[in-house]
Amino acid sequence: MKKLLYLFPFYCLLLATSCGDDTAVLPEPEVTDLNLTFRANFGDADLDFNTTSYDYEGMEMSISKFDFFISNVALYKNVDGNQEQTELFEIDFIDFTQNNNEVTILNQDLPVGEYDGIVFSIGVPSDLNSQIPGDFSSTHPLGFSNLSHYWADWNSYIFSKIEGRLMPAPGQDEVFFSYHTGSDDFFSGAIEKSLSLNLEVGVTKTINFEIDLQNIFLSGGALDIQTYPHSHSLSETTAATHVVNNYPNSITVN
Amino acid sequence: MRIPTLISIATLIFIIGCGADDDVIDFMPPVGDLTDIPYNPMPYNVEVPIQFPPIPVPPNNALTEAGVSLGRHLFYDPILSVDSSMACAACHLPVGGFTDNQKISFGVGGATGTRSSMSLIxxxxxxxxxxxxxxIQSLEEQALLPVxxxxxLMHQWGDVEIDLQNHDEYxxxxxxxxxIENVSQISKELAAKALAQFERxxxxxxxxxxxRVIALDEFxxxxxxNGFDMFFDAPGDLPDAECGHCHNAPLFTTNEYFNNGLDAVVSLFDFEDPGLGAVTGNEFDYGKFRAPTLRNIEFTAPYMHDGRFETLEEVIEHYNSGGHTADNLDPLIQPLQLTEENKADLLAFLLTLSDTTTLQNPAYQNPF
Structure with a gap:
């Protein structure tokens, strides 16, 4: 018994040391990186700004600007009938015009594992859309560096811009069109795209987004550009509605 | 006095003189040493109006009281020009909304520039x-060029650096x-940083x-x-003037570049001044220029990159006409069909952007 009493302090020390060891050896979560790459097409062709004429209902069309906000971007996996989401980012600005039609966003430190798809929205969600550029740092996608995409009269950000020219026929005046969408009513809501994605440590994978601008114009019936050349005010919603309705079916993800 | 006596005195003077030299070397700091001067940088606080975020500042050039003050002195000091006749301020006078109110700016000796000076507000x-x-992408880079x-200013930075190093106060x-610990560390890069701090x-x-209206302090x-509603295309019976798309509040610029239909050209390469196109090499950027801020536009005449319009009435008339078409004409440049009353209302709104307290702020005036 006396020997056991001598040993007692050592048992305590051993216990304390082992507790510390347990904390120290907790495994780090396994994480990896993921690229999201965005490209715009016009039908089967890469979108080319200004210099390429595309056929649009028998007329020549060129595109001078195409951009949009993408928001609430998350990977998801289906677990027991429920969707578990891993957020990638809250919002970013995809500007094809200034980036030679290819934008890549790097997402870091994502949990490894298998995912069943990606969910996102086109536009600015209402909680952010109720704010103004001055509420954000100047370099934030919603800040002063992107002041051209806020419209005070709408109390809204401009969610997307598509601009270009249509040459109706020889001898007719060309039509300059500009489709700006915005306000909470034109937020796309969640767009889900399923894919099979296995994120592994040490391997940076890429999800490719392809946006078909031709489909945005044509799906559901060709947008009458000559009749509706602009949608930059809330009193001209025909074209904006057409554009916003067609975003979900014009984006493919692989 | 006899010669041996003179030699003795001269020798004594020589010895004393040598001793004196040693004393100077012992007590004088190294040439150009500045470490005896206290260095206690105090942050410079820039107040911004409603709807503005804090000013963006590069991490390696935070605004300090001393930095802004130095920049202000350099900004107004003709030491930066080859014949000490002109300062930065010559083209950016507060009274002119930080422009020179010239159609085309002039340099040293009356040298003619190619464009109108831009507001620094x-x-x-x-x-x-x-x-x-x-x-140019940053104020620090920009400040290097005019010299x-x-x-x-037609000077050389190497010469400016020497002038600054030998100056009584700089x-x-x-x-x-x-x-800095030594005058030899005075450099064009630090001068540019100071100028950028002042401009910022x-x-x-x-x-x-x-x-004041936005702050609900006035109506x-x-x-x-009416002018406000047309400027920002508010719903209603008034025509859209389309101004706010390129001159959006609260900066009244979107920091973008446009062909606003000023010139008729057969090909985009025909613009007399290629503007952005000369920088990017992109054919569709030819004839595009930065949309300037409209804050204090009342004081910054004449207007456009080449100062072609002397009055705001002329500017409004240009946009009302729809300008000249071109392959890269901005799609919102189109005939506006404004009435004379519409145009007068638009002008009335533009004049609400005047803020003489900015132009008269003592912190921005000539310190000499």
């Missing part, structure tokens, strides 16, 4: 290139601003009538309200 927020053609420009000011400090005071007149 809120240049801290110019986040998409500087100059009319966007060829050596052949139609501006070594102390550089020490206080940047903590020139922010709207937020005391224009527009700002527009009917004419101003």
């Amino acid at each position: 809120n240049s801290a927020f110019y986040l998409n290139g500087l100059f009319w053609d966007g060829r 050596e420009d052949d139609v501006e 070594p102390t000011m550089f020490r206080q601003a940047f903590g 400090s020139i922010v709207s005071a937020g005391n224009s009538k527009y700002d 527009f007149t009917d004419a101003e309200q």
Whole structure:
């Protein structure tokens, strides 16, 4: 018994040391990186700004600007009938015009594992859309560096811009069109795209987004550009509605 | 006095003289040493008006009291020009909304530039290139150029650095601003940093009538309200003037570049001044220029990159006409069909962007 009493302090020390060891050896979560790459097409062709004429209902069309906000971007996996989401980012600005039609966003430190798809929205969600550029740092996608995409009269950000020219026929005046969408009513809501994605440590994978601008114009019936050349005010919603309705079916993800 | 006596005295003087030299070497600091001057940088606080975020500042050039003060002195000091006849301020006078009110700016000896000077108000927020053609990305880079420009200050930075190092006051000011330890460390890069700090400090005071209305402290007149509604394409019976797309509040610029239909050209390469196109090489950027801020536009005449319009009435008339078409014409440049009353209302609104408290702010005036 006396020997056991001598040993007692050592048992305590051993216990304390082992507790510390347990904390120290907790495994780090396994994480990896993921690229999201965005490209715009016009039908089967890469979108080319200004210099390429595309056929649009028998007329020549060129595109001078195409951009949009993408928001609430998350990977998801289906677990027991429920969707578990891993957020990638809250919002970013995809500007094809200034980036030679290819934008890549790097997402870091994502949990490894298998995912069943990606969910996102086109536009600015209402909680952010109720704010103004001055509420954000100047370099934030919603800040002063992107002041051209806020419209005070709408109390809204401009969610997307598509601009270009249509040459109706020889001898007719060309039509300059500009489709700006915005306000909470034109937020796309969640767009889900399923894919099979296995994120592994040490391997940076890429999800490719392809946006078909031709489909945005044509799906559901060709947008009458000559009749509706602009949608930059809330009193001209025909074209904006057409554009916003067609975003979900014009984006493919692989 | 006999010669041996003279030799003795001369020898004594020589010895004393040598001793004196040793004493000077012992007690004088090394040539150009500035470490005896205190260096206690105090942050410079820039107040911004409603709807503005804090000014963006590069991490390696935080605004300090001493830095802004040095920049202000350099800005107004003709020491930067080859014949000490012109300072930066010659083309950016507060009374002119930080322009020179010239159609085309002049340099040393009357050298003729190619463009009208741009306002510096809120240049801290110019986040998409500087100059009319966007060829420079930061105020620090920008500040380096006019000194050596052949139609501006015509000097050489190497010579400016020597002048500043030998100046009675600037070594102390550089020490206080940047903590340099020796005058030899005065450089064009530090001068540019100081100039950038001063320029970054020139922010709207937020005391224009527009700002007061937005803050609900005042109301527009009917004419101003009509002008506001047309400027921002508000719903209603008034025509859209499409102004706000390129001159969006609260900066009244979107920091973008446009062909606003000023010139008729057969090909995009025919623009007399290629503007952004000369910087990017992109054919569709030819004839595009930065949309300037409209804050204090009342004071910055003449207008456009080449000062072609002497009055705001002429500017409004140009946009009302729809301008000249071109393959890269901005799609919102189109005939506006404004009536004379519409045009007068639009002008009334533009005048609400005047803020003389910014222009008269003592912190922006000539310190000499």
